[in-house]
Amino acid sequence: MGIYSFKLPDIGEGIAEAEIVAWHVNPGDWIEEDDPIADMMTDKATVEMTSPISGRLVTVAGEVGDQVAIGAVLAVFETAGDDAPVAVPVGAPADTSTPRPTPAADALEALVVPEAPHVAPPPADAPAGPRTGWLPKILASPAVRERALALAIDLAEVKPGTDGRIRHGDLDAFLSYNAGYRPATTLRGDEQFKVIGLRRRIAENMAAAKRHIPHFSYVEEIDVTKLEVLRLDLNTNRGDRPRLTVLPLLITAICKTLPDYPMMNALYDDEAGVVTRKGAVHLGIATQTDAGLMVPVLRNAQGLNVWQLAGEITRLAEAARDGSAKSGELSGSTLTLTSLGALGGIATTPVINRPEVAIIGPNKVVERPVLRDGRIEAAKMMNLSISCDHRVVDGWDAANFVQAIKRLLETPALMFAD
Known part of the structure; x- marks a missing residue:
């Protein structure tokens, strides 16, 4: 022994x-x-x-x-x-x-x-x-283990994925296959839990951002009717390429606009009093995971076309959610994009990902009546929110930046013109 x-x-x-x-x-x-x-x-x-x-x-x-x-x-x-x-x-x-x-x-x-x-x-x-x-x-994340415990599922009975790891989809498959399975239903009582791990990191980062950064937010509505027509046409003829959401097109517009507004793609070291305007666009993509919010980084977004952007967004989101994202893919962003997708609401006031100086939040696309030349027409509308660090970004610059993005999204052919 x-x-x-x-x-x-x-x-x-x-x-x-x-x-x-x-x-x-x-x-x-x-x-x-x-x-x-x-x-x-x-x-x-x-x-x-x-x-x-x-x-x-x-x-x-x-x-x-x-x-x-x-x-x-x-x-x-x-x-x-x-x-x-x-x-x-x-x-x-x-x-x-x-x-x-x-x-x-x-x-x-x-x-x-x-x-x-x-x-x-x-x-x-x-x-x-x-x-x-x-x-x-048995390989499974803490979140999967916690869910299995809540459902009274023995993980030893769940068939894992091809890599041997049990994920939420495997729990769903177990529940679907075992049609008669019904976990006991009890009244949920009060519970206390430690704020640890990723949730603690999120809490610390959000508190530091709000404590140090004087935020201001600006919201503009954008008519994305033509953009949605373009997106539909591209998806109809995409072949084996990834399906496009609004995000790759929005990122293309952002990257085309940033050279004229370099202060938006910058990092502020407030202790040293130094702002570094970044040349490359390393875009943080805020991603919801079982463990909490993570921000994988889409590097050199300015050099990717819409299909490449769509592929990278999907890859990074999946890596963040299944825990396979490398440390280098979770740091080094210069500007962050946060989207709630179909839950996007009317407007958001996102918290800046310090030490960045801005964060952009597209809201959901809705069809509603608009007045054009005295006529009421149906249009696809989307609000675009931005939060900025008022110490180094003026409201005038933020508004003009968003207006420049708006022009590209409302006339999408301009995004692909030299």
Whole structure:
């Protein structure tokens, strides 16, 4: 029998600590090598930590919401033999060359594990059982696990996707296939939960943006009747190319307008008092996920045509929702676009994605009567909202920027003219 202390590895450049956002195991579980044990969130991404060995989990570094320093002990395992990977013994003096652990990890390193009977690995034919026993590896995000728990679904009974991971669609398929399945209905009581992980990052970023940035918003209505005709024609003849929504066309108009309004595509370092006007358009696409709002970045949008934009929007949204987005795809935006799609409402006052200086929010397209040359006609109308940092963007410039976008959207042929 041996004891192995698994230290949190360096999971990102410049990262000093990571937050525990989910445990997939409990003390006492038998863990196979490469089984997922925890999800750790940094400033840039959520990383799934897997076990480097097979063994019985003795104890863990802390609870969901706790921070663990890089190099601190994340979990302690009891192994079946003496051939476990070399590790710092539990209770050994701390290595001063690594960051100090959190208080929870301090207590973990001070733990003295008593002698215990020899622990053998589970037999090959061991049956599946609850998490406190032996269980085949189940890959699922915290949100999927929470939903399955609420529906009283045993994830071991759900068929995963081709990559072995269970997603919300797999839960839907399980419910559809099991037509007689009816989860127990009970009165939902009060509940408290920690604001952790992505939700905490969102809360901190939104609070910082509103605390530091004096926002102002401007809304203009746009007649997109001709734009919708163009979009319909393009989709009818798209072949195997992705279907166009309004967003790729709007992005094309934004990119064509920005050279005349460089202050809108800028970053403001308010501590240094420096504004950096960016040449390339790295457009943040606000995306709703099960875990909360994420902003994957569509890089060099100014160099992509409408089909390429549509493809990238879909790819980035799917990557954000299934957790496969790389850290580099979640940072570095210069201007953000946020859309609620069909829920877009009449107008929005979006919060700026600091340190950017503007955020654009298209609202839903609605057909309504308009007056043209004394005649009432039906038209497709869409309101376009923009919020700006009033410290560096004047209302006059924001209004003119939106009016320039409006001209392109109302006469879409201009978007494709040199």
